[in-house]
Amino acid sequence: MTQSGIQVSKELAELFSDAVSTGNYRLIRVSIDNESLVSSKTLEVNNSWNDDFVGVQESLEEKIPCYILYRLDTKSPSGDYEWIFLSYVPDDAKVRDKTLYASTRATLTKELGDYRFVDSMHGTAITEFSLKEYEKHKRHKNADAPLTQREKELAEVKAAEASASSYSTSARKSHVAGIAFPLSDEATAAVKSLNQSESDFNLVQLSLDVKNERIELDSTSKIDIDQLANTISSEAPRFSFFAYEHTHEGQDFRSTVFIYTCPTSSKIRERMLYSSCRGSVISYGESECGLTIAKKLETSDPNDLTKSYILEELHPPSEVAPKLAFSRPRPPGRRGGGPV
Structure with a gap:
């Protein structure tokens, strides 16, 4: 899927950095506004992750796509809470919105740190985002075939990034999402x-x-x-x-x-x-x-x-004048995107 060029706003990067470091937020709804990814709603932790899950459906609106960043109660080896990524793109949304949200979700998780999200689920109806449906999704996922070599490599990446996140204090303070290996x-x-x-x-x-x-x-x-x-x-x-x-x-x-x-x-x-x-x-x-x-x-x-x-x-x-925070060359006659 070609990426849209829409980037994470500074405010969203700061909010997610704070959510990761404090653990106070249960849910962050992300929307595309003025060619930027922004937070459009937050919910704080109230009960356990499964009791709070009702907040997911309550945060979705008919015909309006969005992403949901949802904090679990489990923690990574580095001690940070784990998150899941939910993508809601209703069938009856505007065609342009459907295209934008479909082509931007990879950018969002990459900019915030792919390794922080232990699971993802996509749906087109609000009813698909109940706790019952998410647990069904997990059962189906766990029953899948053994990991392919590529999936094993991705699992290794998550483990390596989790171990590296002990260095990420300075990155959080400067509101930079991702991990922060120190420079020699x-x-x-x-x-x-x-x-x-x-x-x-x-x-x-x-x-x-x-x-x-x-x-x-x-x-x-x-x-x-x-x-x-x-x-x-x-x-x-x-x-x-x-x-x-x-x-x-x-x-x-x-x-x-x-x-x-x-x-x-x-x-x-x-x-x-x-x-x-x-x-x-x-x-x-x-x-x-x-x-x-x-x-x-x-x-x-x-x-x-x-x-x-x-x-x-x-x-x-x-x-x-370019709008992108990062520019990728597009010489005439060449195809293909930049690095993942």
Whole structure:
């Protein structure tokens, strides 16, 4: 399913971060409003999760799609409460709304942290979201065939992300959803150096050390913009910070660009972990390393990172200024989306 480009609002990210850290909220209803994912209703914990489940149906309206984030009473190995994701898209909703909600649900769970949701259920009628129907859904799910290799890999990802969430305190404080592996001292020093115009390099590539649960410095380079595509790894995911000195309309700029690259050949485990760490790496670069990030880009192919594309993203014509928090290249004649 092609994603819609709609993003999680700052307010929703903050609310969910607070809900995860305090455990006070039982339910958060999420709606699409003005091309953004926002909270449209919350319910606090009152009784047990199954007693409170009646609040799900009470939060649904005829013909109006929404998502429900519902907190269980069980906890992950890291001590955080587990959540389930419910998607309600009624058959008689407007066609445009049905399309938007169908194509945006993956974005919502990814931005908030896929690993936080232990189950999901989709339905088209309010009656499908009773406790009885959810328990039926769970019985059916548990009776399914043994896990495929892909499902085993996804289960490993959830376990790895849960163990990593012990590092997520700083991410919660800065309202960044996802997990937060710490940056090594070497990686931190390299990113900070990009603030200095006399630095020996203008490109810093970071990689994820899953075994040691840390973001490591992969490489530093001094390059021209035309060398960017060939310098960033095309074999494995990378977080890159590029300090781009250039002139536009007679004015000199030194613009720091964050680039998340994730080749389609990457393993599922890598793709999920890098995706979940992305927000915390950006936040760390800004709050701890003092960077001002002019643009955030992501792609599955470094060859998309051409000079013309980056200049267009940094200096878009005012009438077509981009709305996305993350931009994905769409060169003519190419198909396919960015990284998961």
